[in-house]
Amino acid sequence: MIVRLMGEGQYRVSDDLRDRLSELDDLAGAAAEADDEPELDGHLDQMWELVRAEGEKLPDAELSPSDAVIPPSDLTLAETRRLMSAEGFIPDLPAE
């Protein structure tokens, strides 16, 4: 699936990476619910690092929309919560 790192562009991620991101996303969602900003930021940083390290950056001219968007950890908790949906940052996609 295609993931956007907010403000930094899109990456294609493997199914395996998607699953690991989903786990971190659950933790991030829980941290946000618990108002635990350091915890949330830690999970978001981990998600960014994973996508950067293992994702494949899409070319600039690629026109596909993303399946998920990951906010950066320098957003405040309030800003992040506004962006977040009930299911977290990564949607539960049906397996392809």
Added chain:
Amino acid sequence: MAGLMSRTSNVISAWISKLLDRAEDPSVTLDYSYERQREQLQNVKKGVADVVTAKKRLELQTAKLEQEVVKLEGQARQALGAGREDLARGALERKALAQQQLQGLDQQATDLEAQQQKLIEAERRLAAKVEAFRSQKEVIKAQYSAAEAQVRIGEAASGIGEEMADTGLAIERARDKTEQMQARAGAIEELTEAGTLEDMTGTGGSELDRELAQISASHQVDDELARLKGELGAGQEKKELEQ
């Protein structure tokens, strides 16, 4: 359901498909979409340019503030020379506060620099996508049936819409940051201005200016009094001697 960006691009692609449903001729809509994208790209370019300008202005302001902070020490020295430790303390306190604030401003400037670099890259990415849309729309017009074209256009347009929304949000955040920095710089300016020695005799001077001016004036008065006393005293002695 995903984050704001996906939702934003969904809104945009929904809007575009609605537009496409209404259009009789998909090729007309394609050209229209492309024109809209070019307009929005211009807005993004202007937004990025505004952030760059605001950042440059802040850099000049910060450099000036650093000079003002140095001046405060000179004032403290002057006040101390005049035997006014209270005034010297006040000037040094302001200097310390202003220095702390300046350090905070430096950190924000570093963050803004990074944001600015990302914005410039985002603008480049968006321009590449709009250009890709321009060439794709010609292919779509030439090769696909109206129904197929609609699907492809919808996807491409929502991809671009997402990039637009993401860049727009990044511009907004950078703009917020420059506003915070401007407020901070303004506060430092007030701190240092309360102590600047410019225009000592004028009406624009601060409390410290006026007090220092008073000291200097009262020193002058003391000196002159002493001189007059000296002259008078000398005159008196001369008189006494003559008698």
